[in-house]
Structures are given as C-alpha cells and as structure tokens.
Amino acid sequence: MLYIFDMGNVLIDIDFKRVLGVWSNLSGAPLAHLIERFKMGEVFEQHERGEISDEQFAEQLCHEMGIALSFEQFSAGWQSIFIGLRPDAIAVMKSLREQGHRVVVLSNTNRLHLEHWPTHYPEIEQNADAIYLSQELGMRKPEPAIFQHVLDKEGFKAQETVFFDDVAENVNAASALGIQAILVVDSQTLPRHFSGNQIT
Missing domain, CATH: 1.10.150.240 (Putative phosphatase; domain 2)
Structure with a gap:
C-alpha cells in the first residue's frame, strides 16, 4: 500500500x-x-x-x-x-515502513518553510520514502494533477493508496480519484485510525 x-x-x-x-x-x-x-x-x-x-x-x-x-x-x-512535531504520527509512519508499505509526504508548502522544518523536524524526512512539495512541482492540492503525479511516480493505483490531510477540500479531491482519504481532525486521528485498522 x-x-x-x-x-x-x-x-x-x-x-x-x-x-x-x-x-x-x-x-x-x-x-x-x-x-x-x-x-x-x-x-x-x-x-x-x-x-x-x-x-x-x-x-x-x-x-x-x-x-x-x-x-x-x-x-x-x-x-x-x-508549534511542534506529532510523535504519534511519526510512529505510525515508522511502523508502516517497517511492515513494507510505501510512505510519502505531500505538502502545500513554500521555500520559506523549507528553510525551517527540515532542520527543526528531521524525523519527517527520516521516516518518509519520498517528499512531494507543491512549490517544487508547480501544482498544489486540491488540484487532481498533484495526486496523479504522486501515484504515477510511486507506481500505485488510487485503490492501493491511503491519504491523510486536515483540509476537507483536499480529502474530497483525493476521494474523487478513488483514493481512500481520511480527514485529520486532531492529533489522535492517526493513532485512532490505525488502532482500529491493523497495519498489515
């Protein structure tokens, strides 16, 4: 997955x-x-x-x-x-990778923030197989093309993909492509999701 x-x-x-x-x-x-x-x-x-x-x-x-x-x-x-890293989310990423899944980050971001988060939160890059950033791709969520770009680069079908985002518009756009998209409402959304869905 x-x-x-x-x-x-x-x-x-x-x-x-x-x-x-x-x-x-x-x-x-x-x-x-x-x-x-x-x-x-x-x-x-x-x-x-x-x-x-x-x-x-x-x-x-x-x-x-x-x-x-x-x-x-x-x-x-x-x-x-x-504000700070969400350690439970990083733990989920690490567990998924250990079990053989592909784990990537897709973020709407900019050069100013790129000067900050990789240095202050290295755990993100350490626990991701790839990072896709809007400013480098010339497109942003919720544009369908950016989701398709990630699927094509990673070699997965939409039905083999799960996406987590805190913006409903982005979640809806991913869902429209057939991706299983989960709206993140708080810091416990990821732990709750995976406690009810065994990582396999």
Whole structure:
C-alpha cells in the first residue's frame, strides 16, 4: 500500500494565529485587523506553486493586510507557524515502513518553510520514502494533477493508496480519484485510525 501524509496539522502542529501575532507585534497593527484581512487567496496559491518569489509574496501579503514589514520581519512571523512535531504520527509512519508499505509526504508548502522544518523536524524526512512539495512541482492540492503525479511516480493505483490531510477540500479531491482519504481532525486521528485498522 501507498500511504500519503500531509504535513501541517498532520505530522506537525501549526497555527496561523501565531504568525499573525508576531506580525501584529512587529507592525503595531491590531491582531483583530490582521485576522480580518489575512486570507489564503490567489497570492498564497501562487507562492505555493512557486510562481512568485518569497519577496513578492511578502510584499503582496503585507499590502493586502495593510502593514509595513521588512522581509526579515515577515519571515520571522512566517516561521512561527510551527508549534511542534506529532510523535504519534511519526510512529505510525515508522511502523508502516517497517511492515513494507510505501510512505510519502505531500505538502502545500513554500521555500520559506523549507528553510525551517527540515532542520527543526528531521524525523519527517527520516521516516518518509519520498517528499512531494507543491512549490517544487508547480501544482498544489486540491488540484487532481498533484495526486496523479504522486501515484504515477510511486507506481500505485488510487485503490492501493491511503491519504491523510486536515483540509476537507483536499480529502474530497483525493476521494474523487478513488483514493481512500481520511480527514485529520486532531492529533489522535492517526493513532485512532490505525488502532482500529491493523497495519498489515
């Protein structure tokens, strides 16, 4: 079997409010103002596909939120999204690989975060057979093409694949291709799933 894991809020706990809190402190803008204006719109998607640079992303996002930050300040806030690793999820990945399954990561991410998580959370790469990242592939979830790309690269059919993600839209897109897709709602979703489904 092929097991595909998202990263944020599946393998690593993340929180965008932490990002906004740092930007609020650095810019002097009220947190409520940033929460109201921050959205994962077209600029966000372009960045995750690698269509715009980190600097362009920072400039455009600051413009949308009506704040002034240096690129260094923007980056400091952006990296604060990470809270910590989910050890139970890493244990599941390790167990699956030990039993002969193929385990990969598929994440919508960007260069700024690539400078952070591999160093701080090496356990992810250590327990994955491959890592597929939106910015390197030029496409992002929930686009069907990115799921098909992983299936083709890995040599598995959709019916031989299980996918875990915390975004319902991504789960629905994978399901539409015939992949068994599981919505991750909290840190215990993976342990619960595998305690009720023996890994074989």
